[in-house]
Amino acid sequence: MDLRVKLKHLLAWCGPCLPVAALGLPLVVYLPPHYAGTLGLPLATVGLLFALVRIIDIPIDPLLGALMDGTRTRLGQFRPWMLAGGGVLAAGVWLVFMAQPGVSAVYAFFSLLLLYVGWSMIYLAQTAWGARLSPDYAERARIFGTWTAANAVATLLVLLIPPLMARADPGHGSTPGVHAMGWFVLALIPLTVLAAALIVPEGEGAGEGHGIRLADVRRVLADRRMQLLLGADLLLSVVPGITGALFLFFFTTVRDIPAATASALLLGYFLAGLFAAPLWVKGAARHGKHRMAALAGLWMGGAQVGIWAIPDGAVTVTAIAFALAGAPISAPAFLLRAMLADLTDAQALDARRAGAPAAETTGLNFAILTATQKLGYAIPVGLTYPILGLVGFDPAPGAANDASALAGLTFLFVVPPLLLGILAALLVWRWPITAEAHARIRADLDRTAP
Template identity: 50%
Template sequence: MKISRGTLAAFAAPCLPIAANGLPVVVYLPPYYASALGLDLAVVGFLFFVVRFIDVPLDPIVGHLVDRTDTRAGRFRPWMAGGALVMALGVYATFMASPGLTPLRAFAGLMLMYLGYSALLVSHTAWGAVLSDDYHERSRIFGWWQASNLLGLFLILGVPPLAQKLAASDDPSFGVHAMGWTIMAALPLTVGWCLLRVRERARTGGEHHRFADIMAVLKLPLLRRILLADLLASLAPGMTGALFLFFFVAARGYSTASAMNLLLFYFAAGLLSAPLWVRVARRFSKHRALIWSLMAYCVFQTATIIIPGNQFGIAAVAMVFAGIPAVAPAFLLRAMLADVSDAETLRSGQQKTGLFYAALAAVQKLGYAIPVGLSYSILQLIGFVPNLGAANAPSAIDGLVLLFVVPAVVLAIGAIIVLRGWPIDADTQARNAAALAT
């Protein structure tokens, strides 16, 4: 059954504020905390890593509880509503922080924000997995999901330069505060639309699995491959995102505003190319489309090393090409995981969709947490000065450039290796769906 565009739009709408809590947090908040708020560079890296590391085990617990939830409102609605409220409180504490912020207060704000983010993200993606049992329709569902994520990224990254322009000030706090207010305003509007418009399908398979199943699911070979591929595919843009401002401002001499505008080109290209990857997946299968996107990512990420300084047009073109393949892994892996969930439901008689997507959410968080903690520690070791516009030694700049390019390419190649020979195609999923229906 084909889902209407109106339903897909309502389902995808919460991605706008959810996405704003992903890469923009990595791109904006660590440099802001390390420069404008005066926290030590290594402390900032450690905080963002440890909060995500602590938060990771909570995702499977949330997924377990989502699978066991049975209310008149449905399985997913209570978790999305509660998650949105907690996330809004955390966004306020995190984005509205002022100079004099202590590491403890920074930790508390980040922890609160990511707790709400976990509940919202896990319940939302698990809901998307059960909207349809059709192999190609799932690509379409998560194509809308990813397009909405990219639109959210595109819009939220446009907020800081607009806020600074309206305030006629280069103070980064204007931009960060404006991002926070935008996220808090978008959360009730988008989540409310989704909860009111999208219906929940009847369950397939039993849902009362045991708490011990949280660890047991990690023994499933296909799930482990999905999780490893997603970790590698998330670490790659996570590394570049954590270093993006430093690379273009310190290594290439662009202004902070110009660097932010380059990010807009990157995400705009991803937004426009998402339907292309849906068509490729429909024509050749999801895993082949995913492998090809990772191969293209390796080529274009390597090419960023030759981006010249103070040539905005050339840099913008490079960001467009880099953004085209970067969009595919996130939504194709989630569409593939829905197929894995059906295969496991057929095998075991228990539906563990929430658990599966919680595991994937946990891995995604590591993909954003590890780069900040690791790359910032390496930058400090090589003597890099984080204050944007500060002078750095040539050796520190060379180290920054290599850190921006090489790890991302190596990680993407690793994801390609993991995904080779993927066993579930359209015919396999059709048989599984038919068996579950009977």
């Protein structure tokens, strides 16, 4: 097969990133306050619902991944899941974004759960499919690097919708912005999912199909290389998660920067991640994916210290520093998924050498990694917010926080990301599947092919 993926195939495969990634910001930033403030659900209920759905959603991913591994149809292995996921996601988006005042907690729970299941179906089918598009070490960095850039574009586009709608329709609170984001995602789902299903080739042939087997889950989790990857992914998800969870609090209270200016900083942060993505791809091809992932971990952790060291009132310098802090934000997600694609090859070779059936676990591998990433993004709020309460921090706008509360917030914003970034770099540096090792793995696979 051709080792380099054609641009039209790569763009079509990346297409579903747009609706899927566009949901990330609304689900964290805009929908919770909309449900609590505009739709009338109690604040505590909203917090419980959004957290509970995420917790329930995490174990669903391995189940979906195992089902994908056993799928063999005339349409291929991942196309049916992509198409079905598009329908499920569209239904969930409609129910969640178009909900009316007076909505019940039961309605909100099942609507959110439907949305997350559809999100997982598309996300897992897409990422596992991406591992099949090319067996080449460097090309996989390009594939998932482009995927990350598409995610960043979607986040930037949806970030622009609420302020535009607030200016166009200032008298209706958050409702116009939420509805517009919903319509934006709904319009993208059929266009991108159908394009991927019609244009993208199947890629490398799948291994032996099978049903759901707990033995496969145990075998995947027992692989020390998988444990290393999962540990690094968890840490590299927690680091930016802490930044996001404490971002507004830190800049509006410690730095005394207006919320609108802080939002502009956030836009520069994501833009820097988008523009830097090609550089990380080139670095991965030249120096190795694991080395660039280690560099990203150190960069993300150290950037917090640099931001803290800037004097108060230096908004321009802060903006530059925060943009530099965003430069590595796109790297871990695509580098670790490209590394997982290499690990899938190594696992197939291990099974062949042991004389075991070449059971398909690509979907399961990516599902477990996705579950780890979701856990990594759920941890920061669950840990940092209670600690902020213990140190006496008041999150209300304009609240007078004393020096000890601000010091506690600053410590959480700076120190844990630094330590976790260093730990992640140490972990991922030990990754054994280098470009040279992967070349040997592919050669052995080709030589021993049945």
